Amino acid sequence: MGNYLNPDIITFTEAVESDIYVDKTELLKYTNSILRTTQKYICISRPRRFGKSITANMLAAYYECEQDSKELFSKFKISASENFEKHLNQYDTIFLNMQEFLSQTKNIEEMIELVKKSVIWDLLDKYPDFRYFDNTNLMRTMQDVYSKTKRQFVVIIDEWDCVFREYKINKEAQEKYLDFLRDLLKDKGYIALAYMTGILPIKKCGTHSALNMFDEFSMIDPGPxxxxxxxxxxxxxxxxxxxxxxxxxxxxxxxxxxxxxxxxxxxxxxxxxxxxxxxxxxxxxxxxxxxxxxxxxxxxxxxxxxxxxxxxxxxxxxxxxxxxxxxxxxxxxxxxxxxxxxxxxxxxxxxxxxxxxxxxxxxxxxxxxx
Structure with missing residues (x-):
């Protein structure tokens, strides 16, 4: 269990043990249905305080493979799904709150580098004995881990759009960030599911429609x-x-x-x-x-x-x-x-x-x- 790789499920546990918790676990039926398909990329945009982070923590608690969360979810609606146990605790799960990395760095280059180092640190801690092509390269390291374990990653990115709110007029920073996300996620066999949340839909920067593989569900059209x-x-x-x-x-x-x-x-x-x-x-x-x-x-x-x-x-x-x-x-x-x-x-x-x-x-x- 790391800080960003298979994080502690305590955050979601605290949510469900609060005075009021409304069961939204059936969302997992949808994410389970598109796992390991070409529809495995989801971007959710909603206003502040509309439950985005709670939902992201729910997904992390359900999919991550280092803790047993069956008892936690067994009292909720998702437990009645026929695929409930099929995907439960089966994936190396990376959870990133991008606002955290943004607030700790001075520019987009530092932010991206901190994300990479943080995830690599957890990967090497869990899999120290693997032979890596380049253990300073996040994408190659994830590929090496997948090649050895045959276990795909679920990548959950909360506050994905904070860069576009902080660097509002810095198009170069925006494009570097989009390039990073594209290189991390797009057409990668090691990805079972990529789930992003934010306030804004995905930014389209001219030729940098870098994340066009995502299905977007927004306040204009949340679809299913x-x-x-x-x-x-x-x-x-x-x-x-x-x-x-x-x-x-x-x-x-x-x-x-x-x-x-x-x-x-x-x-x-x-x-x-x-x-x-x-x-x-x-x-x-x-x-x-x-x-x-x-x-x-x-x-x-x-x-x-x-x-x-x-x-x-x-x-x-x-x-x-x-x-x-x-x-x-x-x-x-x-x-x-x-x-x-x-x-x-x-x-x-x-x-x-x-x-x-x-x-x-x-x-x-x-x-x-x-």
Whole structure:
């Protein structure tokens, strides 16, 4: 067990032993279904506090091969799946929170080098007796380990997009980072599953559409993973019954995100806090800076402020999400700003009608402050 290779499952254990844990383990049925296939690359983009890290820790606890997590998962929905034990604890699992590496380094070169050294350190600690072609080269070292063990890797990358938030205008840094991820993951036989989470969808830098092998599931189109974006109506109703909260009031404040396969999706952080503290409040907003919201609205592309006022009044506004560059700096039209606000959770998107709205009372109260 290392820091990044087959890490301790304590983080997920703490999550499930908390006051409130909503069982989302059936997501593993989907990841199990695409393991070791050409669909084995998944990128999940959601707003802050929508359970991305808990889910990433869940995957690590399930797949990693140095601890037995059968008892941990046996009480949850995934245990009823016919493939539950087939993939349980069967893979060398690498878990990387990119924000951790970013905060410890001064530039993108140092960050990438620290990632490489950290993972290699764990690999050589677990497999010290192998003959390595170049044990300073992460990709070759992973290939050597796979060649000897015939055990593929599950690679989980949390906060994958932090580079694009920190180095907003540094395209060279962005391209070096994309090149690193491509070289690590793309067309590698040692990869059984690559799972990335972040706020933003994958950045496309001209010819550097380096990660085009990924299926992307976002707030615009979460596809078959819609019910795992947040809490569903059924899940929230059960919590309201248990904690004695008024479902209608909770719905007004925290519902509002809607997808084809999940017509009502609630902000999970807000619901959990509401249940724990026994009162309605602006809980998700406390984790996010609405100065950013003001910044984007103050760009005041033609019609933007008028459309915001219309949405505050409860109306829907048409939007074209196709031109968005998947970053926080490239804005050419009002549509680009509105699309970013969808990914940040400040707006809810209607895929069928191609419109946006303010999702609920919690978020609407912040627009009114602005």
């Amino acid at each position: 993973l819609a019910e795992y974006v947040g809490f569903t109506e059924e899940e929230v109703q059960k919590l309201c019954d248990k904690y004695g909260m008024d479902m209608g009031e909770v719905k007004s404040w925290y519902d509002g995100y809607s997808f084809e396969k999940a017509p009502s999706v609630y902000s999970p952080r807000s619901v959990v806090s509401c249940m724990r503290f026994g009162k309605i409040g602006n809980y998700w907003n406390q984790t996010e800076t609405f100065e950013a919201l003001k910044l984007y609205i103050d760009m005041n592309f033609e019609g933007l402020r008028d459309d915001v006022l219309s949405m505050i009044a409860g109306e829907c506004v048409p939007v074209n999400t196709g031109s968005f560059a998947n970053d926080m700096t490239t804005f050419h039209t009002e549509d680009d700003v509105l699309t970013l606000l969808i990914h940040l959770g400040y707006l809810a998107y209607d895929y069928d009608n191609k419109t946006v709205k303010i999702p609920n009372s919690e978020v609407r109260s912040e627009y009114r402050k602005e």
